[in-house]
Amino acid sequence: MSKPVLSVRGLTVEFPTRRGLLTAVEDITFDIMPGEVLGVVGESGAGKSMTGAAIIGLIDPPGRIARGEIWLGEKRIDNLAPDEMRKIRGRRIGMIFQDPLTSLNPLYRISRQLIETIRTHLPLSESDARKRAVKLLDDVGIPDAARRIDDYPHQFSGGMRQRVVIALALCADPEVVIADEPTTALDVSVQAQIIDVMKEICAERGAAIMLVTHDMGVIAETADRVAVMYAGRLAELGPVASVIKDAKHPYSQGLMGAIPKLGENLDRLVHIPGSMPRLNAIPQGCAFNPRCPKVFDKCRIHRPAASEIEPGRRAACWLYPEVT
Amino acid sequence: MSDTLLDVRHLSRRFDVSAPWLNRKIEGKDKVYVNAVKDVSFTVAKGKTFALVGESGSGKSTIARLIVGLLEPTEGEIVFDGTSLARGLRGAEARRLRRRFQMIFQDPLASLNPRWRVVDIIAEPLRVFEKTMNDRARRIRVGELLTLVGLSPEDGIKFPHQFSGGQRQRIAIARALAANPEFIVCDEPTSALDVSVQAQILNLMRDLQDEFGLTYVFISHNLQVVRHMADEIGVLYLGRLAEVGEAEALFATPQHPYTRMLLDAVPDIEMTGRRRKKVEGEIPSPIDPPPGCPFHPRCPFANERCRIEIPGLTRRGVQAAACHAVEEGRI
Numbered sequence A: 001m002s003k004p005v006l007s008v009r010g011l012t013v014e015f016p017t018r019r020g021l022l023t024a025v026e027d028i029t030f031d032i033m034p035g036e037v038l039g040v041v042g043e044s045g046a047g048k049s050m051t052g053a054a055i056i057g058l059i060d061p062p063g064r065i066a067r068g069e070i071w072l073g074e075k076r077i078d079n080l081a082p083d084e085m086r087k088i089r090g091r092r093i094g095m096i097f098q099d100p101l102t103s104l105n106p107l108y109r110i111s112r113q114l115i116e117t118i119r120t121h122l123p124l125s126e127s128d129a130r131k132r133a134v135k136l137l138d139d140v141g142i143p144d145a146a147r148r149i150d151d152y153p154h155q156f157s158g159g160m161r162q163r164v165v166i167a168l169a170l171c172a173d174p175e176v177v178i179a180d181e182p183t184t185a186l187d188v189s190v191q192a193q194i195i196d197v198m199k200e201i202c203a204e205r206g207a208a209i210m211l212v213t214h215d216m217g218v219i220a221e222t223a224d225r226v227a228v229m230y231a232g233r234l235a236e237l238g239p240v241a242s243v244i245k246d247a248k249h250p251y252s253q254g255l256m257g258a259i260p261k262l263g264e265n266l267d268r269l270v271h272i273p274g275s276m277p278r279l280n281a282i283p284q285g286c287a288f289n290p291r292c293p294k295v296f297d298k299c300r301i302h303r304p305a306a307s308e309i310e311p312g313r314r315a316a317c318w319l320y321p322e323v324t
Numbered sequence B: 001m002s003d004t005l006l007d008v009r010h011l012s013r014r015f016d017v018s019a020p021w022l023n024r025k026i027e028g029k030d031k032v033y034v035n036a037v038k039d040v041s042f043t044v045a046k047g048k049t050f051a052l053v054g055e056s057g058s059g060k061s062t063i064a065r066l067i068v069g070l071l072e073p074t075e076g077e078i079v080f081d082g083t084s085l086a087r088g089l090r091g092a093e094a095r096r097l098r099r100r101f102q103m104i105f106q107d108p109l110a111s112l113n114p115r116w117r118v119v120d121i122i123a124e125p126l127r128v129f130e131k132t133m134n135d136r137a138r139r140i141r142v143g144e145l146l147t148l149v150g151l152s153p154e155d156g157i158k159f160p161h162q163f164s165g166g167q168r169q170r171i172a173i174a175r176a177l178a179a180n181p182e183f184i185v186c187d188e189p190t191s192a193l194d195v196s197v198q199a200q201i202l203n204l205m206r207d208l209q210d211e212f213g214l215t216y217v218f219i220s221h222n223l224q225v226v227r228h229m230a231d232e233i234g235v236l237y238l239g240r241l242a243e244v245g246e247a248e249a250l251f252a253t254p255q256h257p258y259t260r261m262l263l264d265a266v267p268d269i270e271m272t273g274r275r276r277k278k279v280e281g282e283i284p285s286p287i288d289p290p291p292g293c294p295f296h297p298r299c300p301f302a303n304e305r306c307r308i309e310i311p312g313l314t315r316r317g318v319q320a321a322a323c324h325a326v327e328e329g330r331i
């Protein structure tokens, strides 16, 4: 067995506010193996982006990691000084965000941004860095890369810009890429192209991906395993086919049934009443209990931990006894 | 065959997107227009759902705004239950027709007045259309409407910001239903919502349709959602209808190459192992659309004729596609 490239242990992220402490992410544990794609799915506010931000050390103050550890290979990274973390970000961990313009500076040519990032992290001459940048742009499918590299971001379409961002994220050969809703801002016909490029280029380089999205369809096509988040907590984690075809946690079951599918024509979609609680109103016990069709007494009092229910599968639900 | 409630005929809408007059004079530039909607025709049967799908900028919202009268067409006309809306309806006749159709928007917060209580928001159409209704009757009716959309009459005293996104969309639906309309234009009503909440709203909309015999024009970029809701579908590309037809058939046997491509791009969430075909290119700028068939730069079946001649809709059974290759029987 190889060792995980990224290991998150009991991660808890808190925001102190005037009205008290808000827990945005609570007790999240998962590993990502080298070259693996881990999908993180959940509805808006579930804590997906916050988990990603914690890993790359970019939580906005006053938010902070209150508990837990994050390991990148053999190195613990949750307690690093800011400038030490800056060296890891971009070098060992690449980042892709929803809006390409948060990663690209509109005032600089693409060439300058790529070459600078490459030279920050790798000991290359200007001209070698440029060669590397052109090759990367070519790899992510930018036609005529040697010429287009001197364009500005606004001269590219949305999909092309996102390709540039992927090139930027991969320019120092990171071991893991955190991709937060990388296709959400794109048109349907372009989304699939971007997912393909991202997956191919990471596979070629052996980079693992943490793919954060609210779109279960993207996960189904891309991920090896999936973590389902609800109200800042891990509801379920397992191989993607098992979770999609045979979800265990009542929330993941409801989520799967709520998605309209091309292959079936139902009169009604699965109805989960209510909506996800706000951070200041997370119910006692299981966070899903007010919406859960299978709730029983224990759920309202005690919080279930995400424990192993089958080899390789975890769920945070009292319906399943932990296997030991 | 069911009766036609809405008949959209050769509808076009052009927008002037030129630089200001002075800049144009100095730089010697011409006026610039965008054809947001170009020669679009379709009919919507009473009690049915007609869906418009298309990627961003394809003209969906513009058609919605044209239908409900928030925009004037540049060309073409819209006939509602036998009466043309193009001729600038006035007075009582306009009011009678207007109350029969309503619109629901993507962002419920933007369409609900933040300073009004929910009860006043929902009562507003009643004040306009039910002038004889007294306060007490109106209050009771608002309570009924709130219950109908799954909220409680007590929620009426709250303000829109005190609700979640899904609850706000319920409020918008209650307001749309207040005047007992027959016809509702829904522009991306669930696009801002999470899937579990989206399912609640889609279920609610179908229940209301069954209960009141409502007719919907339902706009979405999400093909799975459209598949779930629609009886008929129109596929838009760069302001034109690429294909229109009965929903079941259009999903089973898409004709137009763009429809095929869109269906191929839908992620395989059931994990059937279906292999996606690679989709090439992106949507060109609507300001400077390609000549001939607007889809030709991305189309694997394009030939010389496609680059020159704009294809018209050719009907084949319950489907019609605007494509030379389909018409010639090449694909």
Ligand SMILES: Nc1ncnc2c1ncn2[C@@H]1O[C@H](COP(=O)(O)OP(=O)(O)OP(=O)(O)O)[C@@H](O)[C@H]1O
Residues within 6 Å of the ligand: A015, A022, A024, A042, A043, A044, A045, A046, A047, A048, A049, A050, A051, A060, A063, A214, A279
């Ligand atoms: N600066 C902040 N102060 C207080 N709470 C915050 C802050 N940033 C995020 N949160 C809260 O943390 C929770 C998780 O946020 P996060 O952005 O990770 O959710 P998400 O799953 O990515 O949602 P979305 O899909 O909407 O981006 C949310 O409830 C959010 O409101």
Ligand SMILES: Nc1ncnc2c1ncn2[C@@H]1O[C@H](COP(=O)(O)OP(=O)(O)O)[C@@H](O)[C@H]1O
Residues within 6 Å of the ligand: B015, B016, B017, B034, B035, B036, B054, B055, B056, B057, B058, B059, B060, B061, B062, B063, B286
């Ligand atoms: N008021 C307007 N002024 C200028 N251009 C507009 C206006 N409204 C829409 N457009 C243009 O018309 C096209 C279609 O727009 P729209 O109907 O909003 O698309 P969709 O809703 O499908 O995303 C787009 O290119 C858009 O930029």
Ligand code: SF4
Residues within 6 Å of the ligand: A249, A250, A251, A286, A287, A288, A289, A290, A292, A293, A294, A295, A296, A299, A304, A316, A317, A318, A319
């Ligand atoms: S712990 Fe109880 S409430 Fe929570 S998901 Fe399981 S059954 Fe439902």
Ligand code: SF4
Residues within 6 Å of the ligand: B256, B257, B258, B293, B294, B295, B296, B297, B299, B300, B301, B302, B303, B306, B311, B322, B323, B324, B325, B326
């Ligand atoms: S008309 Fe030609 S270019 Fe247009 S969709 Fe048909 S085959 Fe393709």
Ligand SMILES: [Mg+2]
Residues within 6 Å of the ligand: A048, A049, A180, A181
């Ligand atoms: Mg997010």
Ligand SMILES: [Mg+2]
Residues within 6 Å of the ligand: B060, B061
């Ligand atoms: Mg729109």
